[in-house]
Amino acid sequence: MYIENVTISSNEEIAMGIWRMSMNAPKIAAAYIGPGQFINILPNDNWEHPIRRPMSIASVNGNIVEIIYKIFGDMTHQLSRKNSGETINILGPLGNVFTEWDKKEVDPILIGGGVGLAPILNVYESCKNPIMIIGAKTAAEHFMEHDPKNNIYLTTDDGSMGIAGNALKAIDEIDVNENSFIFACGPEPMLHALQKYAIGKNIRAQLSVESYMGCGVGLCQGCVIERQNGQVQKHSYHEKYSLVCLDGPVYECSEVTFG
Ligand SMILES: Cc1cc2nc3c(=O)[nH]c(=O)nc-3n(C[C@H](O)[C@H](O)[C@H](O)COP(=O)(O)OP(=O)(O)OC[C@H]3O[C@@H](n4cnc5c(N)ncnc54)[C@H](O)[C@@H]3O)c2cc1C
Incomplete structure (x- = not known):
């Protein structure tokens, strides 16, 4: 598990209120073990929202970690206002994974x-x-x-x-x-x-x-x-x-x- 200050590579609305964000997170990407794991995000470096927000990992490609999130409250709203090139602090990869989906008889x-x-x-x-x-x-x-x-x-x-x-x-x-x-x-x-x-x-x-x-x-x-x-x-x-x-x-x- 790592804490990384990561650079956002893209952040776009893909459906009403639903956003996809990609970030360059080499350490977390390297430690990722599979679907089900999540990251815990701190969008801003201030005391307004000191508690991180969990988001599932939607994909990992090379160093790029992707999430898909819905705007619920303040933190996800703030996340949606981030531009590529800006940084956020993330902790991960966290949690366990789905298993058995890759078995032949499943x-x-x-x-x-x-x-x-x-x-x-x-x-x-x-x-x-x-x-x-x-x-x-x-x-x-x-x-x-x-x-x-x-x-x-x-x-x-x-x-x-x-x-x-x-x-x-x-x-x-x-x-x-x-x-x-x-x-x-x-x-x-x-x-x-x-x-x-x-x-x-x-x-x-x-x-x-x-x-x-x-x-x-x-x-x-x-x-x-x-x-x-x-x-x-x-x-x-x-x-x-x-x-x-x-x-x-x-x-x-x-x-x-x-x-
Ligand atoms: C393991 C895990 C993985 C998650 N993955 C994703 C993901 O991939 N994409 C995504 O959009 N969200 C995901 N969530 C939920 C996400 O963490 C919350 O929507 C987020 O914390 C909301 O933060 P906010 O500051 O915008 O809203 P807040 O101001 O914290 O909350 C706004 C409203 O949403 C409700 N709410 C907040 N968190 C939750 C929650 N966990 N369950 C039910 N209601 C909640 C609150 O009651 C409130 O009404 C995940 C949660 C967990 C535990």
């Missing part, structure tokens, strides 16, 4: 909801013949084409593009078999629904969880989630709970407890 179903698409696109780039489902609120938030012939399914909550509804609606339209394996990242209600679906249908799944996060290195304990690892002991903090920054963000489907 038919990956990649599902990204909202900004959860970043790590999902990252897996997509390395996968052979995956099915991909990307969900958004409305057409303007999508930057790809709905293309079922090529196994790319887009959904919108308002029905303005692709399949009307959420990712679960799209799963109904695809061929799910015993080799299917879901890899998903997105908001908690989507992950919760997918967890129920996968367990109900006996389909394997890995879920990347987006919890609130502070330090990213296990000190602040801000990103804790309840975890079922089969060895939970009463009052045992470390058995019952998990820090998304250290143990995650990717969990086996039945391991996490939502809401």
Whole structure:
């Protein structure tokens, strides 16, 4: 894990409120081990926002690390105002990775909801013949084409593009078999629904969880989630709970407890 002052090489809006930023981060790029990992960003060197913001790594090419982010609040707004040539401070690579998507007997179903698409696109780039489902609120938030012939399914909550509804609606339209394996990242209600679906249908799944996060290195304990690892002991903090920054963000489907 490294802290680097990195130079932004590009930062552009690719859909309504959705931005893609590339940065030259040689140390973090060299230490990166795969899709699922994230960086923790400090956009400005002042006391206005002293807490970093986590962003999934969308791709690594040579020294260039790319993120895809949505403007939520002040920090992401500030990030969107950065120009190429400016520097930001990032910590990473952090977290674990999706596994098994590259196994021969696995038919990956990649599902990204909202900004959860970043790590999902990252897996997509390395996968052979995956099915991909990307969900958004409305057409303007999508930057790809709905293309079922090529196994790319887009959904919108308002029905303005692709399949009307959420990712679960799209799963109904695809061929799910015993080799299917879901890899998903997105908001908690989507992950919760997918967890129920996968367990109900006996389909394997890995879920990347987006919890609130502070330090990213296990000190602040801000990103804790309840975890079922089969060895939970009463009052045992470390058995019952998990820090998304250290143990995650990717969990086996039945391991996490939502809401
Ligand atoms: C491991 C991980 C990976 C992530 N990857 C990405 C990514 O690739 N792209 C991306 O756009 N975002 C990602 N996020 C979420 C991102 O970190 C938050 O959107 C960001 O912190 C918002 O910062 P802000 O200052 O702009 O907004 P804030 O002012 O901090 O928050 C604005 C609003 O967003 C809500 N919010 C903030 N953070 C979260 C969160 N983590 N979960 C749910 N709601 C939140 C707040 O309640 C508030 O309503 C990731 C989060 C985690 C934990």
